[in-house]
Ligand code: GLV
């Protein structure tokens with residue numbers, strides 16, 4: 096059995112790093128002092144669990160346990176969205192460390208090597224481009240993608256170098272030796288709660304396509320410019336955003352979200368001349384994502400023409416949806432049932448590093464029930480009881496898979 100109170104203490108202590116005292120939200124972004132502090136903390140936990148800790152060329156933190164020739168990998172992330180919660184990502188890393196520490200204390204000698212990875216920048220908050228570490232490990236990260244910049248114009252490549260990393264050649268981060276990859280994560284939806292079940296087995300992961308749309312009109316005097324001759328970029332963007340929502344009302348599985356908006360020059364008495372907004376489109380079916388991308392573009396292009404503004408759009412990130420491995424699913428089901436719990440299979444609406452690792456290894460994911468389905472929010476919550484049960488299930492699965 097894992098040590099539940101130790102795991103809960105680790106969760107609490109990590110959640111204090113980057114915490115906004117006013118809102119309770121956590122702000123821990125890549126290549127920042129907060130991230131550095133979090134890395135130091137989990138490195139200490141990994142070492143106490145008997146692991147050797149290394150950092151690969153893009154900044155993935157890797158703890159290694161045992162000497163076996165084959166590798167079982169466990170992982171998740173320690174970065175957050177703006178004003179995030181304490182479980183998203185952090186739980187997967189800390190539960191994995193707890194599993195290894197328990198194996199270490201029980202003096203089991205797994206036949207396979209166990210690695211735990213805290214992947215670099217899963218959320219994509221800082222650079223509007225995420226899953227950086229897992230892309231690199233799957234051989235999917237390109238040199239060009241590292242040119243994407245944050246709000247102050249610093250590129251991913253520059254940030255890596257400021258953090259004493261030498262990412263090139265990126266191929267050296269790619270792994271081909273992973274026998275199985277397992278990630279435990281909060282569900283971030285309401286399915287398990289509605290079923291009255293503490294844990295679930297993920298069958299597939301819906302993937303995000305992120306676009307950045309720029310609408311350019313003419314910035315003019317708010318008092319002196321008659322309504323009918325304006326080229327207002329914000330009213331045009333507003334119509335586009337509502338049109339996107341309207342288009343998605345006809346679909347059942349796909350979702351699309353405009354989550355970030357930038358208005359220029361952002362003055363009370365100035366007609367907005369330029370608006371940039373992001374679109375996050377998701378589905379479990381790659382073809383549906385691409386169809387939606389085209390439909391959305393055609394629709395907003397028409398609005399731009401009618402409103403006499405110009406439109407440009409660029410892809411910020413594109414990820415492939417992934418299926419989990421049936422054998423690992425079965426292993427998780429066996430462990431869940433061993434604990435006398437009914438097993439339940441579901442799809443992940445949220446993205447995970449596992450999506451990328453699926454390109455180079457069989458993957459599995461164990462979900463923990465989320466209260467009210469809330470996530471990417473300081474109110475994100477899973478009970479101590481569910482967390483401890485899930486980590487024991489993870490422990491049993493890892494012991495099986497590693498032998
Ligand atoms: C990460 O949480 C994502 O799904 O965007």
Ligand code: MN
Pocket residue numbers: 176183218445471
């Ligand atoms: Mn997240």
Ligand code: MN
Pocket residue numbers: 172183184217280446447
């Ligand atoms: Mn996550």
